[in-house]
Amino acid sequence: xxxxxxxxxxxxxxxxxxxxxxxxxxxxxxxxxxxxxxxxxxxxxxxxxxxxxxxxxxxxxxxxxxxxxxxxxxxxxxxxxxxxxxxxxxxxxxxxxxxxxxxxxxxxxxxxxxxxxxxxxxxxxxxxxxxxxxxxxxxxxxxxxxxxxxxxxxxxxxxxxxxxxxxxxxxxxxxxxxxxxxxxxxxxxxxxxxxxxxxxxxxxxxxxxxxxxxxxxxxxxxxxxxxxxxxxxxxxxxxxxxxxxxxxxxxxxxxxxxxxxxxxxxxxxxxxxxxxxxxxxxxxxxxxxxxxxxxxxxxxxxxxxxxxxxxxxxxxxxxxxxxxxxxxxxxxxxxxxxxxxxxxxxxxxxxxxxxxxxxxxxxxxxxxxxxxxxxxxxxxxxxxxxxxxxxxxxxxxxxxxxxxxxxxxxxxxxxxxxxxxxxxxxxxxxxxxxxxxxxxxxxxxxxxxxxxxxxxxxxxxxxxxxxxxxxxxxxxxxxxxxxxxxxxxxxxxxxxxxxxxxxxxxxx
Amino acid sequence: xxxxxxxxxxxxxxxxxxxxxxxxxxxxxxxxxxxxxxxxxxxxxxxxxxxxxxxxxxxxxxxxxxxxxxxxxxxxxxxxxxxxxxxxxxxxxxxxxxxxxxxxxxxxxxxxxxxxxxxxxxxxxxxxxxxxxxxxxxxxxxxxxxxxxxxxxxxxxxxxxxxxxxxxxxxxxxxxxxxxxxxxxxxxxxxxxxxxxxxxxxxxxxxxxxxxxxxxxxxxxxxxxxxxxxxxxxxxxxxxxxxxxxxxxxxxxxxxxxxxxxxxxxxxxxxxxxxxxxxxxxxxxxxxxxxxxxxxxxxxxxxxxxxxxxxxxxxxxxxxxxxxxxxxxxxxxxxxxxxxxxxxxxxxxxxxxxxxxxxxxxxxxxxxxxxxxxxxxxxxxxxxxxxxxxxxxxxxxxxxxxxx
Numbered sequence: 075x076x077x078x079x080x081x082x083x084x085x086x087x088x089x090x091x092x093x094x095x096x097x098x099x100x101x102x103x104x105x106x107x108x109x110x111x112x113x114x115x116x117x118x119x120x121x122x123x124x125x126x127x128x129x130x131x132x133x134x135x136x137x138x139x140x141x142x143x144x145x146x147x148x149x150x151x152x153x154x155x156x157x158x159x160x161x162x163x164x165x166x167x168x169x170x171x172x173x174x175x176x177x178x179x180x181x182x183x184x185x186x187x188x189x190x191x192x193x194x195x196x197x198x199x200x201x202x203x204x205x206x207x208x209x210x211x212x213x214x215x216x217x218x219x220x221x222x223x224x225x226x227x228x229x230x231x232x233x234x235x236x237x238x239x240x241x242x243x244x245x246x247x248x249x250x251x252x253x254x255x256x257x258x259x260x261x262x263x264x265x266x267x268x269x270x271x272x273x274x275x276x277x278x279x280x281x282x283x284x285x286x287x288x289x290x291x292x293x294x295x296x297x298x299x300x301x302x303x304x305x306x307x308x309x310x311x312x313x314x315x316x317x318x319x320x321x322x323x324x325x326x327x328x329x330x331x332x333x334x335x336x337x338x339x340x341x342x343x344x345x346x347x348x349x350x351x352x353x354x355x356x357x358x359x360x361x362x363x364x365x366x367x368x369x370x371x372x373x374x375x376x377x378x379x380x381x382x383x384x385x386x387x388x389x390x391x392x393x394x395x396x397x398x399x400x401x402x403x404x405x406x407x408x409x410x411x412x413x414x415x416x417x418x419x420x421x422x423x424x425x426x427x428x429x430x431x432x433x434x435x436x437x438x439x440x441x442x443x444x445x446x447x448x449x450x451x452x453x454x455x456x457x458x459x460x461x462x463x464x465x466x467x468x469x470x471x472x473x474x475x476x477x478x479x480x481x482x483x484x485x486x487x488x489x490x491x492x493x494x495x496x497x498x499x500x501x502x503x504x505x506x507x508x509x510x511x512x513x514x515x516x517x518x519x520x521x522x523x524x525x526x527x528x529x530x531x532x533x534x535x536x537x538x539x540x541x542x543x544x545x546x547x548x549x550x551x552x553x554x555x556x557x558x559x560x561x562x563x564x565x566x567x568x569x570x571x572x573x574x575x576x577x578x579x580x581x582x
Numbered sequence: 583x584x585x586x587x588x589x590x591x592x593x594x595x596x597x598x599x600x601x602x603x604x605x606x607x608x609x610x611x612x613x614x615x616x617x618x619x620x621x622x623x624x625x626x627x628x629x630x631x632x633x634x635x636x637x638x639x640x641x642x643x644x645x646x647x648x649x650x651x652x653x654x655x656x657x658x659x660x661x662x663x664x665x666x667x668x669x670x671x672x673x674x675x676x677x678x679x680x681x682x683x684x685x686x687x688x689x690x691x692x693x694x695x696x697x698x699x700x701x702x703x704x705x706x707x708x709x710x711x712x713x714x715x716x717x718x719x720x721x722x723x724x725x726x727x728x729x730x731x732x733x734x735x736x737x738x739x740x741x742x743x744x745x746x747x748x749x750x751x752x753x754x755x756x757x758x759x760x761x762x763x764x765x766x767x768x769x770x771x772x773x774x775x776x777x778x779x780x781x782x783x784x785x786x787x788x789x790x791x792x793x794x795x796x797x798x799x800x801x802x803x804x805x806x807x808x809x810x811x812x813x814x815x816x817x818x819x820x821x822x823x824x825x826x827x828x829x830x831x832x833x834x835x836x837x838x839x840x841x842x843x844x845x846x847x848x849x850x851x852x853x854x855x856x857x858x859x860x861x862x863x864x865x866x867x868x869x870x871x872x873x874x875x876x877x878x879x880x881x882x883x884x885x886x887x888x889x890x891x892x893x894x895x896x897x898x899x900x901x902x903x904x905x906x907x908x909x910x911x912x913x914x915x916x917x918x919x920x921x922x923x924x925x926x927x928x929x930x931x932x933x934x935x936x937x938x939x940x941x942x943x944x945x946x947x948x949x950x951x952x953x954x955x956x957x958x959x960x961x962x963x964x965x966x967x968x969x970x971x972x973x974x975x976x977x978x979x980x981x982x983x984x985x986x
Contacts, residue, residue, distance in 0.1 A: 386873060411875045425873050428866035430933050439863055440874040442856050449856050454800040461801075473803075493874070 221252025484515025703890020
């Protein structure tokens, strides 16, 4: 048997006239961690869906050899029988069911049609030990954080005697601790001889744990490189097909007086009203300034932003919000918008866009009043506004009536930004503005943010990616367990320093 | 405002061919309606399109069509209303008590009835919008409660007869104010009806023309001229054909005049008013609407108030048509109205649908009802066909969406 556990050759996959994969080849050696990198839309996920049988044999051209034998998977069950398991970006767990029930879903430990609960929980415990998850197997999955849920997914894969484990963006939703644990676990699985294919946008992780990196671009294999000594810049160059000298557009800050001030802001959790989520936070943003808010997951960043924006989160809120030195009413979203605030959510599909409507109706959604007289909307003006933003922001869509659900992540984010720019806010709070967006589009979003600041607006950016905050912001606040634990200027800011503040005062 | 964009290609120009595709998908319902009309015209040897029968179809379905207008807004908002049948019965009973037993003048009675319908809607809207109980549950409870109140109000017997004005609103026709004109082989026809039809067509053509010029003025893409003319001529032919047939019979039914006004008003409201837009945005993505500053609760509340008022209007017309308010009035009307909305292209998840679509959906069911009874089909077969049509219509919608 050869050393190559998986060989994919000349894979071509078309969707309704669009070629998603063009003669893609991929060779994975036994027992390695193989990273696949590429911008959104490069074909990474499609390739993995071809491999795992989500796109069944016959819907694509090319051949797949697994352990030297040709494969013709008709569905996911076929590929799982051969030991190929894929863990999707959106976790496929039933939240109401227990960990053990999830682990053996579709593969139940049963005798004559009745579940053997002792065996189920016993075997589940063994699997949890293997992935280092100290939880009771009878705990409902909903009670676990995203990081632990990811481990349950991996344990589920192990229960199927996995030989090749495919992970699609496994750390995208995890904080640094959980990511760390997951990467350690993958290295552990490698030493057990399990081969891993991992799709990731986080190049730091890729260079850390991968043995080999394959770069895809526009549905083609660009190169396969040994990860030893590979730099992030080198991978990015392959992904974008050009050298990104600067990941951040240049900017000369022009900072004026203070616009937004949040004082002694305290928020309690709606689920457990005695738990403090944001604890006497005080921060300020000046005109033309881009201020970052750093924090680990669960530190209370989004909770802070959403509670300020019309009390959209939390109970028992106290504290003051001041604009230009005067206290303003932010008790409803309408009041917050009227007072010049805008909040771009971290989850644009859930909280930002009406996916079945076009760009035009989304852009106008937060400021229909500006386009209407006595309650009647002027659709022609609305169209003109949408067209203007489409041009100025480079929203790539065939028409402004195209449903936003069909746009790419970067273009969707531009639509959400356009929606809030149209309200002409003085303060913009951008929550993870580049999450799930490819490198090229990130640059465009950064340019837009810079322009917003240059127009004299105050911008507060929440981000999990420290390099992003360092590259973009004039000042960064660190948040830990709901408290502002530090404030650093652009000059003093380093990842290490921020990380210190972000982990300060943690009780556990 | 200038925004730098990264080195990337400019946006592709609009693709005209795609627009036509989309239009075909949206117009599927009208094509289906036309095919069903043709089918039953052939099956009934033309009896379907006889003047009296056209008039019957309109009058017999008027209340379901009025309900469908309210229901489509409820469904676009992501809700459902199961109580409208019972509301029709209760408001019919209220109207009967006000006119027959209390002897109030009819305009006052009708107004009070509409108000009571709005109150019924407000009561349900409160639980749905402000208390957060799913509309399915609230209106299921309403269905039982309002039916019970109907029985209490009526004391388990019918109340009638209604004043002539209310009866003619439901059953009557516009008068021959200007006499008849000869239409050659078609015989005499009422001049007022013909003029009204002509005015409608002219108004439609003019408004479409102005809309088109305005869009062109703003540099938007519009249908090519032949397509535009074809559309207007098509509408004109259909409207005038119906009007001529009606003018040859007994002029225009008053409910048709009312329906036309409602259809026009509510279409405008749904498409062009801030309130209408808010309904679509709530149904499309509730959280995004909330975070965009839409007063989600208030909008939902008023959608149900509106539904209640329209159900009361349907209640008055239904009672007036039977000349009696009865305890079993409006039975299963909610299902007809919901079916009309879904056949007319509404989406189960909300956010999608058109007033004209719902009316067309209601007419499709009305024509099937009428056509099948003309050929003497038993009622169980009518039910079977209506059920299958609903299923096929929604399946077609799901299928086109999946293909897109």
